Amino acid sequence: MKKINFVKFVKKHILPTHLLARFVLIILLPTIALQMVVAIFFYNRHWDTISRQLANNITGEIEGVVEWVKSNPPKMDEHFVQLSQVLRMQFSWHAGETLPESGKLRKSPASSDLRSAIKNLPYPVQTWSEKDGHQQILIQLPEGVLGVSVPRKRFYSSTVIVFLIWMVVSSFLLFGIAFLFMKNQVRSMVRLAKAAELFGMGQPMVRFKPEGADEVRQAGQAFIEMKERIERYLTERTTMLAGVSHDLRTPLTRMKLQLSMMEQDEVTATLNQDIADMEHMLTGYLAFAKGEGKEQMEHIELTPFMTDLTEKFKEMGLPISLHIEQPLAILGRPQELVRVFSNLLSNAQKYAHSVVVSVGKRDEDVQIIIDDDGPGIPAKKRADAFKPFFRLDKSRNSATGGVGLGLTIVRDSILAHGGTIKLETSPQKGLRVLITLPEKE
16 A cells, blocks of 8 residues: 655645745744643633632632621621622521522532632532522521622633733734735735746736845846846847858859759759758748747637638648637737648648647637647657657658758747647547647636
C-alpha cells in the first residue's frame, strides 16, 4: 500500500492556493491559538481564584450570621433587615422547621465554588440555583432553618466575560487592519503577474509601475528592465536578419538576371531552382525572426473568421468541413492567426484527402481541432516537429521542401496568444492538431 505524505497532502488538498488566503491563515491561526492559550490561562487562574475567594467571603459572612442566630435566636424577620442591607444578602428564619427530605439541587458553573464552600459548615445544608441566578441556601440549626438568598453578583465576576469580549473584538479589529494591508501588498504582486502575462502574450502593459513593498518594487523594476532587454534584443535580431536578407537578395537578383540572359538548358534550370529555394529559405528565416508583434490585438468572432478561412481552402479544392458548437470570441491578432491556420490547413491539403475543423468551448478556453486523414506524424517525433529547422521524414517533407519553421512559427504564435498546441492522432488515423486559446469575456 502506498504511503501518503501528510505534509504534501495538506499543502496540495487543504491549504489555500491564493497568496492572500495564505497570508490570512498565517495571521489568523497564531492569533486564535494565542487567544485560546490566554483565555484558558486567564480562566484557570483568575476565574478560579476570584470565584473561590468570593465564595469563601460569603461563607464567612454566613457563618458569622449563623453564630449570631445561635446566640440570639430571632423572633421577627425585621432582625435581618440591617444584615441584609449590610451584607447584600436576603435572610429568613424558620423557627422549629427542618430541612426537606429531598432538596432541590440545580448545579451551575457559577455556583459550584459557593456550594463547595457552604458545605464546609458544620450543619446540614441544602443549596440550589434559581432561574434569576440567585443562590438559595438552607442551613439546619438546632432552633430552626436559616434561609439565605445570595444575589448572583455576590459570587460571580463579570471580568472574564468583559475580558474575552474585549480580546475578541480587538483581535477582529486588528485583523481587519492587517487584512487591508495584506490585500494591498497582494494587489501589487497581482498587477506584476498580470503585466508579465500581457507581455508574454504580446499585449501592451497599461500604466504598469512598480509599487508595494521594497521587494515587490524590486521585482517590478527587474521585470521592466528584462522587458526592455528582450524588446531591444528582438529589435536588433529583426534588424540584423532584415539586413542580411536584403544583402543576400541583391546578389541573388543579379544572378537571376544573368541566368535569364543565358541560354536556357538543364544547368540554368537547376540554378534557377536553387535560387528560388534560397529566396524561399530567406523568406522563412525572416518571418521566423520578425514574428508578428507589431499587429494589435483585436476582438475576433470565430464563426465568421473560421468560415471565411475554410471557404478559401474549399475554393482551392480541399475537402474540408467546419463544425462550430456555439458563437465564441477570442482576443488575438487577426492576420497572424490567419497565417497560423493557413499554415496548418496547407499542410493538411498537401498530405490528406479530407479535413475536419471543430470549434468549441472546453472549460474556460476555446478549443480548435484540425483532423485530417493523412499519414500523420509519429508520436516519437511530435515534440521535435516544433523545433526550428527540424524536418520530418519523407512522408511529410521531402517532396514539398520547406525550411522546417512552419510549426515553429505556429507554436510561437499560439503561445504568444496565451494558448497551447498539441499534436495527436486523429479519428481518421491521420494528424490531429489541438489548439486552445483563452476565450474573450
